[in-house]
Amino acid sequence: KQEVTQIPAALSVPEGENLVLNCSFTDSAIYNLQWFRQDPGKGLTSLLLIQSSQREQTSGRLNASLDKSSGRSTLYIAASQPGDSATYLCAVPEILNDMRFGAGTRLTVKP
Amino acid sequence: DAGVTQSPTHLIKTRGQQVTLRCSPKSGHDTVSWYQQALGQGPQFIFQYYEEEERQRGNFPDRFSGHQFPNYSSELNVNALLLGDSALYLCASSLAEGAGGSGELFFGEGSRLTVL
Numbered sequence: 001k002q003e004v005t006q007i008p009a010a011l012s013v014p015e016g017e018n019l020v021l022n023c024s025f026t027d028s029a030i031y032n033l034q035w036f037r038q039d040p041g042k043g044l045t046s047l048l049l050i051q052s053s054q055r056e057q058t059s060g061r062l063n064a065s066l067d068k069s070s071g072r073s074t075l076y077i078a079a080s081q082p083g084d085s086a087t088y089l090c091a092v093p094e095i096l097n098d099m100r101f102g103a104g105t106r107l108t109v110k111p
Numbered sequence: 112d113a114g115v116t117q118s119p120t121h122l123i124k125t126r127g128q129q130v131t132l133r134c135s136p137k138s139g140h141d142t143v144s145w146y147q148q149a150l151g152q153g154p155q156f157i158f159q160y161y162e163e164e165e166r167q168r169g170n171f172p173d174r175f176s177g178h179q180f181p182n183y184s185s186e187l188n189v190n191a192l193l194l195g196d197s198a199l200y201l202c203a204s205s206l207a208e209g210a211g212g213s214g215e216l217f218f219g220e221g222s223r224l225t226v227l
Contacts, residue, residue, distance in 0.1 A: 031214065032213075034215060034216060036218070041223070042220055042221070043115075043117075043201055043218040043219050043220040043221045044201065044203075044216075045218070046215060046216065046217055046218070049214070049215045051214075089153055089154075091153075091216075094156070098159075098167060098169055099146075099203075099216060100156075101153030101155075102153055103152055103153050
């Protein structure tokens with residue numbers, strides 16, 4: 001059974017700092033990994049999708065890496081801004097279509 | 112380009128009642144998945160619909176049922192509501208891989224259900 005863990009559970013940083021969020025999963029036989037952002041009480045916004053054949057994906061100030069063999073992914077946020085404050089979730093497929101989510105990392109960027 | 116839309120956004124029910132939640136997928140998508148998210152937790156997979164059939168189901172009781180219509184929109188029904196059913200219900204759409212989809216999920220804003 002796929003288990004997804006995100007560390008840390010919460011993170012507070014000053015504006016402008018570069019930061020790394022971590023995601024680990026127990027079954028390395030995945031075919032993709034997706035990072036999402038969730039604002040309080042809102043739905044999930046897709047940030048990056050990494051296919052199993054890829055090592056990383058970039059979108060603007062965001063960079064996500066994937067190491068299947070070690071069961072880990074990281075989300076790097078450069079030059080953080082207060083608007084980046086949200087909960088960040090990673091998800092991997094369990095069986096075909098069942099996406100397993102971590103509990104998320106709650107990020108606060110202070111002005 | 113319309114994204115995933117869900118209705119209603121908020122609703123309050125009492126124990127034992129029944130509820131229907133609705134979802135319209137992103138334009139061009141043919142697959143709809145439903146998730147339940149309790150406060151402070153990640154979403155949990157309920158089931159997925161494709162070609163009007165339930166394709167896969169998570170660990171949820173039969174009180175949770177769904178439907179997909181020919182226009183790809185979907186409904187989630189929950190019968191005999193329990194206090195523990197209070198949660199944010201999220202709908203996600205995607206394009207089937209056989210149709211060229213990448214597996215990327217797109218979510219709606221959710222329906223917040225409170226059971227009293």
